[in-house]
Amino acid sequence: MLPWEAALAGRIDRHVISSEFLRDNVLGDPADRPLWVYTPPGYDSSDGRWPTVYVIQGYTGHLAMWENRMPFRQPFTETADAVFASGDVPGCIVAYVDAWTAYGGSQFVDSPGTGRYHSYLCDEVVSWVDASYRTIADRESRGIMGKSSGGFGAMITPMMRPDLFGALATHAGDTLYELCYIHDFGPAVRALRDYDADIMAWWDDFRSRPSFTKDGDGTLLGLLGCAAAFSARDDGTPELPFDPRTGMIRPDEWQRWLDWDPVRMAAKYADALRSMRGIWIDAGTRDDYFLDLGATAFRDELAKIGVAEDRVYFELFSATHAAIDYRYPMSLAWLAQRLAR
Amino acid sequence: MLPWEAALAGRIDRHVISSEFLRDNVLGDPADRPLWVYTPPGYDSSDGRWPTVYVIQGYTGHLAMWENRMPFRQPFTETADAVFASGDVPGCIVAYVDAWTAYGGSQFVDSPGTGRYHSYLCDEVVSWVDASYRTIADRESRGIMGKSSGGFGAMITPMMRPDLFGALATHAGDTLYELCYIHDFGPAVRALRDYDADIMAWWDDFRSRPSFTKDGDGTLLGLLGCAAAFSARDDGTPELPFDPRTGMIRPDEWQRWLDWDPVRMAAKYADALRSMRGIWIDAGTRDDYFLDLGATAFRDELAKIGVAEDRVYFELFSATHAAIDYRYPMSLAWLAQRLAR
Amino acid sequence: MLPWEAALAGRIDRHVISSEFLRDNVLGDPADRPLWVYTPPGYDSSDGRWPTVYVIQGYTGHLAMWENRMPFRQPFTETADAVFASGDVPGCIVAYVDAWTAYGGSQFVDSPGTGRYHSYLCDEVVSWVDASYRTIADRESRGIMGKSSGGFGAMITPMMRPDLFGALATHAGDTLYELCYIHDFGPAVRALRDYDADIMAWWDDFRSRPSFTKDGDGTLLGLLGCAAAFSARDDGTPELPFDPRTGMIRPDEWQRWLDWDPVRMAAKYADALRSMRGIWIDAGTRDDYFLDLGATAFRDELAKIGVAEDRVYFELFSATHAAIDYRYPMSLAWLAQRLAR
């Protein structure tokens, strides 16, 4: 394999769509968003219709990053294409969705702290894709997948919108919040010592200098973004779920986070989850945020609420949270074979 | 300073006391316990009476360890003696108490999982010392101090027994349990993968081989000991506060732990805490268990319940959780000056 | 700043050049290579001539990576453009050179283990750029810069070819080999335990599975590449500079590496170094390969051989080896101001 580029068997169209839901969002982020749509080999030469898989990104991800080239790896745009190039796996349309915010991400929810990214995804992007491409415009033929925050989005979006999505894949998706998030509260409090315990003071500093040049930058950014998504005030101000001087849990704000924990949401959205054609769950056994445990806990919840075992693919593999992009084509192929066509 | 030994200005008597409370404990640990009593310079040549400071140990500690000699450091038995050797600090009797268990510690509480170590400390050791030495047998002249689990014991014992103790010092004492304990749940679940998620299977293995030769040993031991202290069944079986396969919190067991969190106990024991003559709180800014945040949170709770500011000494210093024994003589001197005489 | 893309004030042309020197190289790597040439604002509307800065990459880098977009950062193609966009810094042509190999890099030397990358850079790329663009085709107007292995290349290439290059910038460039390379020998030997101490067995395995999924992958890859560059046999077989079972130094092979250590080369190439118009040296104070010490040692050697102090810019800044791309525009601006025009 040559590293610089690769020809695709299918085709990627690069669009910009204009979102009403994102207009005038509190962060002043653009309402015009890039949207890439991949059509599989054979799309242009036929008038058939295809299932669609929506692909969403992890925290700090934005659409252009899908073309980043890492050493001895190919971008997902190419490995996804390779899934369909051989003809062994039935083709899908793949929609790459952007939900970036100034804080680095949106968690794919509607929040006064960031914007209406859930609505944008469900009620604008999906219909735009259906209108613009020969999709099979039906939940049974629509899947969603992602990693990390994207895996979280891939869990919650079909729970809330089973009318739209009939399958999902989560790679190291955020869940089991006591383990994946509390883990960062202590380091965050320590990092805030330099900012008089004021995360917005840190944020101002962060934007004024080269990013990620101070130790706590990554941790604080992630918590700020989650607070903006999960526990913002009505005016958009993010409220941390802990006292920034002591790390003591603030029960009300923390409960708002927990209400978004897929492990906890599963029981409430049991019907939606039972209706899924396929649920792929995986994570690395040494995931930095213990999302291997989150994955296991989510799988257990699915069993508890009666999701049929043969609908679920579950695997833990030897890895940390990083560099697991080689897993994505596996779940994409699995979804492609599960979606109705 | 020569490393091998040092002469003391005072004297340490090494006793063994026989405890009724510890008799027939569930772990089969000895009811006869070592007890060391230090008398300061001048004790033998006078018939005066002295305040007493009780010294308790961190997890895995047992009494003989006080004489361990670490490189370029002196044992606390010697640095404690040095506090009083110069005459600048008024003398105290120092009682070194053993509360070791087969699991490595007792958390200084009464529990069916370990034994009645709280009662043993309060109702046997204290009276034995008072009966055997010329102490000032009064709460105003009795302090207690310790590090880590010993710091925890030094916080909770005076809360529950203000009739006995009138001052305390906690060095990196266990508190703010979401940060100090949940931190270990993820690694524990991973370590238990080799033991079919059964901590007692791990325990059997641990005892059958050289200790601490597997990665999770320290973590599992600490959690087992806390479960034995905080959330044992009536028959003594320790119940973990999380699902050992997934890490999901078990709310009932976890609540039993939280009920022992000094930060949470403070409000309930406000009268006792307000009655203290002195409360020393310190921890390293990089404490492995975030006990610097716990210390800050505990200090904040004290302020909230109205403990007078001039009764509290608070300091964070640059250190991890390890090798902070050089702090002990500082708090001992401070207590010595605060206790009534 | 929006994350997806940015318009350039200048222009980047993407070429492919055909190299005679790389033809039939031992690794079977392409002789046709991408070459990007940036022309600054004003280039098209004038018939002036500009100095040229050649930009080379770190280990595992290939040309397309210059467009990778990292969170909250812009690619160097954009930050380099920004240097010249304002008009405060006089414009330069910037040539982005590819010297990737199947092992991940070439160290920019001629070697039977990889190919003739030094000759390709000096005798093909430079002349192609001069022939194709309105450069000032003179050493006084030609600089070279890079990071890590690219920093190494930026040190040695002007030493060997002062007829071509008159200025250089090295960011955390490989040097002081006892510290930067021996550091990896121990971990490499351990990683090779799974491969019967045969690095080519590892290499075969590495290529057969997702890259960087085993612990030693990064270390072994780097050492294999350096061995291919510095101590290959005539037939191209890389010879490690240590016994792969014990880590013992193999003096002959190791000497071949040391002969390529810029700190050691400096004295031999003193005339060349003294002739430089500018030498920028920087590194992070916590560089993973101790290249901050390497940078300091190289600076000291320059002083020792009489390089004028005002020709040298030296700085250590708080960072590891990673994520220091924000330094590149600083050195580019500095070079732009130093090159003759």
Next chain:
Amino acid sequence: MLPWEAALAGRIDRHVISSEFLRDNVLGDPADRPLWVYTPPGYDSSDGRWPTVYVIQGYTGHLAMWENRMPFRQPFTETADAVFASGDVPGCIVAYVDAWTAYGGSQFVDSPGTGRYHSYLCDEVVSWVDASYRTIADRESRGIMGKSSGGFGAMITPMMRPDLFGALATHAGDTLYELCYIHDFGPAVRALRDYDADIMAWWDDFRSRPSFTKDGDGTLLGLLGCAAAFSARDDGTPELPFDPRTGMIRPDEWQRWLDWDPVRMAAKYADALRSMRGIWIDAGTRDDYFLDLGATAFRDELAKIGVAEDRVYFELFSATHAAIDYRYPMSLAWLAQRLAR
């Protein structure tokens, strides 16, 4: 096992011996040294003679530390006794030798930087033990063992004095210096940035405050001690084998270190090594100083110089450099069975 203490089957006598060789040493360390001699069960009730094993310590060790009690472990004084208590292993006299210095150790060599510890051990301690106990006063019945710096001492002492020692055991002994020592040069240079690159300035600071409260303390102490042992000037000043500002190797001083590398010494002392009745070599596979590789390299050298294979015991086991004391009774038992009686 109870943690506080254990009765021995044999007996330990605690002596202080007065050394002529250590008198007036440059560091002002005591010439009177503790020496513990263990006699096995049966010694007092017979008039037999026993082989002797000399036990030496790792860096920063001093004699009293042998009685340190670590959690869930017994001190070597007890595990060594247990070797002989059952009667399965023939008894030995065990001599615990102190070679502490103000820098933390002596490496068991004669040096103007520390004192004549090699001569003291060989020409004073051994003869004192032979004179005071019913030893078999012959090289064939004398062994020596240690860990880390003590393992180093156990390798080099019999090489230089095969007239005295006929067997040895090295646990993670210092050897293969490029890997075990250079490893620390970079961190040392960085730690010295706070001390204007003057290790004696650091040393003054280190002694003026609680030990090991700054990051580089352990690293600097070890290098200072080795420099005092291996590359001191005639007046006793330790000379570091690297430039303390840049980390560049100082070839002359470094060569003096390498001359003391057991891997390099083996060929020169081939006769002595071939005459050994038994050589035990072990180390942890994850040793922090790569002494597992050192152990392997030393074993290879022994094979190369013709040491009979059945004289050598070699094992790598899963461990770091720490907490491997449970290995000592294994090698002691092995030596006991090898020594002539």
